Amino acid sequence: MTTNEEMIGRADVNDLEAILSITAHDVDEMVHAVKDNADALFTWNYEKGERPALNKLYEKAKGAQWNGETDLPWHLDVDIEKVAANAPRDPEQDPVFVAATAHGGLLATWGDKEWDQFVIESQNWTMSQFMHGEQGALVCTAKIVETVPWIDAKYYAATQVMDEARHVEVFAKYLDTKMNGHYPLNAHLGMLLDDIIQDHRWDMTYLGMQIMVEGLALAAFGFMHMLTEEPLLKQLLRYVMSDEARHVAFGVLSLKEYYGELSDAEMLERQQFAFEAAVRMRDRFLQQEVWERMGVDVRAMIKLQLEHGGDKNEDPFQQLLFSKIVPNCKKLGLLDRNDHWLRKKFGEMGVIQFEDWTDTGEDYDTLSLESLAAEAEAHAADGGAVA
């Protein structure tokens, strides 16, 4: 059986030195090259609708395009303090902050000014990583157009490429015109994106991107949308979510067929890949770049986060970020093959409790812009104000 060391480069998931040793690529580089190791496949089977669920998704996507320049209220001034789209972290409730603010602690000297600055930096960092992740989705999905053997999937993936271009565009515009610029790519997220794009197997692109990265993004955008009171960001997130729900469904619907035919050994490789992606995504929550910018000793702060986070991830908001990933992995048969391998790993990570939540294979319609418009109409007909 493959060890943690072989999968994630360290035996102990919480190994401080190993986590810190992963540093950003050259921050001044403008272009980053990765080998994608794959064959581009042509198919001569043009039978449209051979995979009806993918065909339906493609037809939906054609009617759901929006324009990032003209459909969002960019004229609004953004009050940066209203953005507040990160999960609230009450310093008095959060064990990491309790330890950090204790007498002689790392953040003991912080006053209101530092805390306000931290909230803004942390917000900017989070959105910057989503912007980089959107570019990852753009590149990965363009690869899927080339590598997937089915015509219905190539058609659908082409619409997702357009969606992702729009997502990169709107996040970049928001950060650069409303939030004083963006943070560089986090090293852990960068490593995950490189791993996904380097794998030669077409289904691994889907598993890494559509199931893991986009599954996490869909949950995160949901919270950010719920928490923020900044109207431009709220609408931007709602529009992006309407697309993301389709993207995750694309992953579930495509892989469901393929994973049904794989051997135990092949499935184990997929289970390990999903676990590896989950660990990388957790590592990036440590947001070391924010501590650096705030002038806090990064090593000491990460150590504190790992000690108080422990093996079990006890932050309920961080756990909830896995609320789409776990039921989707279950639907794909990834949790229980090979003696419940991934179930055990997700148990150790404190996220298995979401296994019976709704998977994303069918419920993308509830997030569509069509249903948003219908809700608004019903609300207006009731005499309520349109939100």
Ligand SMILES: [Fe+2]
């Ligand atoms: Fe996206």
Ligand SMILES: [Fe+2]
């Ligand atoms: Fe997406």
